[in-house]
Each structure stands twice: as C-alpha cells, then as structure tokens.
Amino acid sequence: MPVMNIIQAVNDALRLQMRQDPRTVVLGEDVGKFGGVFRATSGLYEEFGGERVIDTPLAEAGIIGTAIGMALYGLRPVPEIQFGDFIFPAFDQIVNELAKFRYRSGGQYPCPVIIRTPVGGGIRGGHYHSQSPEALFIHTPGLKVIAPSNPYDAKGLLLACMRQNDPVLFMEPKRIYRASKGEVPEGDYTLELGKLAVTRPGTQVTLIAWSGMVSIAEETAAKAEAAGISVEVLDLRSLMPFDIDGILASVRKTGRCVILHEAPKTCGFGAELIASIQERAMEHLEAPITRVCGFDTPFPYTLEHEYMPNADRVLGAIRQTLEW
Amino acid sequence: MVAVQAQDDLRRVLDDEGRVLPGARVPDVADDVLRNIFDKMTLVRVMDDRMMRLQRQGRLGFYMKSIGEEATHFATAPLRMSDWVYPSYREQGAWFYRGYTIKQFVDQLFGNANDPVKGRQMPVHHSANWLNLVSISSPVGTQIPQAVGSAYAAKIMGKDDVSMVYFGEGTSSTGEFHVGLNFAGVWKAPCVFICRNNGWAISVPREKQTAAKTFASKAVGYGMPGIRVDGNDILAVLQVAQEAIDRARAGEGPTLIEALTYRVQGHSSSDDPSVYRDPKEPEIWEKRDPLNRMRNYLTHRGLWDQAWEQGLIDRYNQEITDALAASDVTPPPPVESMFDDVYEEMPWHIREQKAWLMAQARTKSPHHHG
Numbered sequence: 018m019p020v021m022n023i024i025q026a027v028n029d030a031l032r033l034q035m036r037q038d039p040r041t042v043v044l045g046e047d048v049g050k051f052g053g054v055f056r057a058t059s060g061l062y063e064e065f066g067g068e069r070v071i072d073t074p075l076a077e078a079g080i081i082g083t084a085i086g087m088a089l090y091g092l093r094p095v096p097e098i099q100f101g102d103f104i105f106p107a108f109d110q111i112v113n114e115l116a117k118f119r120y121r122s123g124g125q126y127p128c129p130v131i132i133r134t135p136v137g138g139g140i141r142g143g144h145y146h147s148q149s150p151e152a153l154f155i156h157t158p159g160l161k162v163i164a165p166s167n168p169y170d171a172k173g174l175l176l177a178c179m180r181q182n183d184p185v186l187f188m189e190p191k192r193i194y195r196a197s198k199g200e201v202p203e204g205d206y207t208l209e210l211g212k213l214a215v216t217r218p219g220t221q222v223t224l225i226a227w228s229g230m231v232s233i234a235e236e237t238a239a240k241a242e243a244a245g246i247s248v249e250v251l252d253l254r255s256l257m258p259f260d261i262d263g264i265l266a267s268v269r270k271t272g273r274c275v276i277l278h279e280a281p282k283t284c285g286f287g288a289e290l291i292a293s294i295q296e297r298a299m300e301h302l303e304a305p306i307t308r309v310c311g312f313d314t315p316f317p318y319t320l321e322h323e324y325m326p327n328a329d330r331v332l333g334a335i336r337q338t339l340e341w
Numbered sequence: 342m343v344a345v346q347a348q349d350d351l352r353r354v355l356d357d358e359g360r361v362l363p364g365a366r367v368p369d370v371a372d373d374v375l376r377n378i379f380d381k382m383t384l385v386r387v388m389d390d391r392m393m394r395l396q397r398q399g400r401l402g403f404y405m406k407s408i409g410e411e412a413t414h415f416a417t418a419p420l421r422m423s424d425w426v427y428p429s430y431r432e433q434g435a436w437f438y439r440g441y442t443i444k445q446f447v448d449q450l451f452g453n454a455n456d457p458v459k460g461r462q463m464p465v466h467h468s469a470n471w472l473n474l475v476s477i478s479s480p481v482g483t484q485i486p487q488a489v490g491s492a493y494a495a496k497i498m499g500k501d502d503v504s505m506v507y508f509g510e511g512t513s514s515t516g517e518f519h520v521g522l523n524f525a526g527v528w529k530a531p532c533v534f535i536c537r538n539n540g541w542a543i544s545v546p547r548e549k550q551t552a553a554k555t556f557a558s559k560a561v562g563y564g565m566p567g568i569r570v571d572g573n574d575i576l577a578v579l580q581v582a583q584e585a586i587d588r589a590r591a592g593e594g595p596t597l598i599e600a601l602t603y604r605v606q607g608h609s610s611s612d613d614p615s616v617y618r619d620p621k622e623p624e625i626w627e628k629r630d631p632l633n634r635m636r637n638y639l640t641h642r643g644l645w646d647q648a649w650e651q652g653l654i655d656r657y658n659q660e661i662t663d664a665l666a667a668s669d670v671t672p673p674p675p676v677e678s679m680f681d682d683v684y685e686e687m688p689w690h691i692r693e694q695k696a697w698l699m700a701q702a703r704t705k706s707p708h709h710h711g
Binding site: 040042068069073074076078079081082083084085086087088089090091092094106109110113114118119120121122123124125126127158159161181182183211257258261262 | 425427456457458459461462466468469470475476478480483485486487488489490491492493494495496497498502504516517520521523524527681682683684685688689690
C-alpha cells in the first residue's frame, strides 16, 4: 500500500473522482497551473484542463457564489478556499445561500458544493493563516462539517463527501499536511460521514479531538500511558453530524472526558459536546468534563506556541479529571 | 431628475404614447407572443392590486408590487425554457410567463401546505425548479455570482443554455455585483444581467448608490457591453434582451442591461414613500406606464380590444378569488415538515429534535391571516 501525506491523499481523491465523474470540477485561487499554494490540486490542470480545474479571479464570495450556481445547474464543484481565514468574504454565500438552498426551495434545489479549506495554527501564520472556524459552520443548519486528521481519512472522507448531495465544509489540517503520513489504499474507498474513529483504545479517560489536534491527543495518550494512565482517543472526523453514539459508548466506559480543540474556548464545539454528553450520560460521569482549547483571543503570531494546546497541558487536564 | 428623453444612449422603440419612434427598428416578435406578454402583464397588475389590498386588510403578511416596472419582467420572454432565470423579488411577470400558476403564486404567499417551498420563506420568495426559476433570496446580489456559475456550468457541460439574472440598481453597490460581473467577464459566461433601475432602493435614490452617470457604464470595467434601455418600453426591452441572449448563446459572453424604469409605489407593503420623495415624481412616470404604452402599441397593430383585456381582468380576478378560497381551506404545512430538507437524509440530532417537538403541545400561530 502506498504511503501518502494528507496533501497527496486529497489530491488522489480529487483525481479519482474527476476521472469517474465528468461533472466534478475544481475551482479557486491558484488551483490551476500552479496546483494550489499547498499543491493539493497538483497535476489536475494538466490532466483535466482549464474548464474543470478553474483558476478563478481573486474573490471568495465569487468562488462560492459561482460554485453554487454550478451545482444548481448540474456540476459537482469542489471549490478551494486558500486559507480557512479567508473564507469570511464568502460567509453569506455559505451560510445564507449554500446551506439553505435545499431547505428554502422546499427541497427543489439541492446544492452539493464541497468546500475544501486548510485550517489551524502552528505554521507561524498569525491571525490570518491560523484560525479554526469550525464552530461558526457547525452552527449553520444545512451544512456538513468534516475535519480529517490523517491521509487515510482525508481520502476516504473526501470521496464520500463528493458522492453525497449536501454541501460540505471540508477542513484540512494544514500544520500536518505533509507531516502526517500513512498507508492509503490506491483505489477507491469511502468512509461513512458522521462516524468517529477510536484511534487509541483506553479505559480511564476519553480524550476527544479532531483535525490537527488528534496528533496532540495521541502524543498525550502516549505520555499518559508512560505515567500509568489509560486514555482512549476519539478522532471525531465528522463534526456535523457528529457521532454521539460513539462518544457515549466511550464516555460510559471511562466515566471521564477531556475535549481538545484549537479554536477559542467560548462557544467552541467542545461546549456543545459537553452539553450533549451530560444530557445523555450524566450518571456515568465521575468528574466534570473539561476542555483544553485555544484562548478567547485572536490567534497570536509571536506567542503562537503559548496559544496552541500541547500534550503537557492536555495531560494536566487529564490528571485533574482523574483526581476530581 | 427623470429626463428620459434627454438621454441619448437610451434604447427606445416606442414613445410615451406607444407609437413607434421615427427611425426606430421594431423587433421581430410574433403577434401571439406580444399578446401573451400583454396578458401576463395584465395578470401582474391584477395580482398586485388584489394582494396589496389583502395585505392592507391584514390577511396577507407581506407583499411587493411592481406597478410601473412590469415591462422589465419580460426580458425573460426571448429565453428558452432550458435557460435559467435568477430573479430578484420583483419579477412576477417572468414567473407567470414561464408557467408558474396563480394557485402556486397564492399558495406561496400564504405559506400553506400546497406552497411549492413548503412554507419555508416569507411571501414573494418563490422557487420553481421545473421552470428553471431559482429560489429567491432576500439579501440582495447573492444571486448574481450564482447565475454566473450556472451560465459557466452550461458552457463547461457543452450546452448552449443562457442564464439571466435580475437585480435592482441599489444592488450594484454590493460586492456580489462586482464579483459576479467580473467573473462573468473573465469567463465569457453566457449570462445576461438585468439591472432594474427603478430609481429607489427603499428610501435611497439612485444618486446615492453611484457617482457613475449610468449603471450600464459599469459594464466597461468588466469587459462586457452595457446597454441602457427604456424599461417601460416593452419592444425595446424585448429587443435588447434578444440581442444579449443571442450574444451569450453564440459564445460571445455576458451583457449588462440597465432597464430604466421607476418604482411608482413603495418598496414593499411595509414602505411609505411619501416620507422621502416628491409625490410629483411618480406622476411623471405614470405617463410612461408600460402597460398603457403596450396597449396603445397593440391597438395600433390591431392586436388589442377592450373586450379582450376586460376578459383577462375578469378571468384573472376569478382565478385569484378561487386560489384564495382554496388557500383559506388549506392547512399550514404539517409541523413535522419543518425538519425536512435541511439535509438529504435527516441526521440524528434533527430526528431527536423533531421527536421532542412532536411530543409537545402544539403552539397556535399568532399570525393568522385567513
């Protein structure tokens, strides 16, 4: 089985789908001849030509707005927003238009647009190249939000997204775009949306993460194990819809839960997870659920390393939970 | 202020009395097409009058009339049914011309169980995918890049369909106007932009939207032709629309059409223009009424008589009365339908919320209109 990084896995998924379905087109800034600033669309322009791998004018609202019209007419557009931080000029097109088209038209106009965008910090990118805006989009009825953490999931989930009929925000962890490597099947496969992965089984604490934070969770679990603490790591993969059954199965077993995310704490997705868990599994909880998150500040540049959650902080939270 | 005659770049075929102007080229439009347009223009006027009265009686929540602007709706008339239309919210004539029924129109206004959009949107936000009329959105301008996307999609898919998109002159101030026209110019997308310049964006006059002399002139910046047309002159509207559609279909790219017209009454049922504009201004425009001009023209051509028009008015009044009566006895959409169509398949959390709501006592609507 070939070893790929996340960029290669995304590229592979796009190429496979474009070969299978002539309706699939890619559009965005620099996605054509250049192959994307992160190279995710590398080689696609050469294989499929400029009408299916479209270098757009530089305007996010135009990229998403035109992608919507393409999808309504019958194409399967996969627009790229170069950085998650640049998505906000297209916020109205995504929130009021894309996400609502099926509903507001009484089911007449499904709008299968799959928006790919890199997210997260740790690349010395400052405020405009580091944000994790998932909560804003999870809070948008009609939109699915997918956040893979590794090459295998990235390919299988992206293929699954491109073969269903709802709009999706597909968030890619840019910090580990190349650092995360793993075996990826060569041919076709899909992973079910809405299902988490238990990336490391454990018994004492459930640690929930997604996207770039899964690697921190794994690192934490390894450190915890060395300290004699058994941590079960859940990679949510799909944030909307999220796998409540998978979460509850783990939390009912461990009785303790820590949630890890990069985005600011207040109204972050962790808050929703805590509410959902305690509504259903209060009697299984041995301690309050805690969060290790980004702070309620804009994403800093020089002090990025202090802003980002790390394994030591997560381990601290796990110990607190165990000692409660 | 409203010197239509002084604008030498304005395409006109008919004078204010509906006579063909000396030297004007008359577009080649079949008699039955002209009669059908007059028919649907009459329907719009009857419908607007009836619905506004219902709104004033407190029986309808909201309405938007288009009196004085009806001719602009029929820029859609030269389109094929496979072409796509992205309307704004004031093109009722385009809906009726393409085949949207009085009953569907009324059912949407009342959001009842037969509403094609299942009671999901406030009045005048129609959607008809079987007519390639795209769901209307309230935030202005969002439909512009979408229409460009559909237009370009047709080109990519090797079809020769055209997209036409409507918006008001106020919308030319939005980012989406710029974005949409810019993408269309670069892509040579087969898209026709209809800027319905009715002089007013609610209370804000066109002078406060742009320092440009005309809205059509903005096309220059996007590398496409900009055509200014007397939007109350049905023949001129049909002519410039046909030319722009032909250009688009032939692969020659997009066109911006500024249809100069006037919003004779309020923006919507919630508006009161007497607060912000000179009451004499509408009077000038009433003399240029598109329906009167078309009636005069048809009369000159021997295509109109009083009995025919009265017959249309009577028939449409009756059909509206019937549609209202049917709506009165039609229940609202079932409560559980609120949870449909968010996604193709209902996810667990919405299923759970639906089950919870269905277990609650029903809440009576405080907005009972019928």
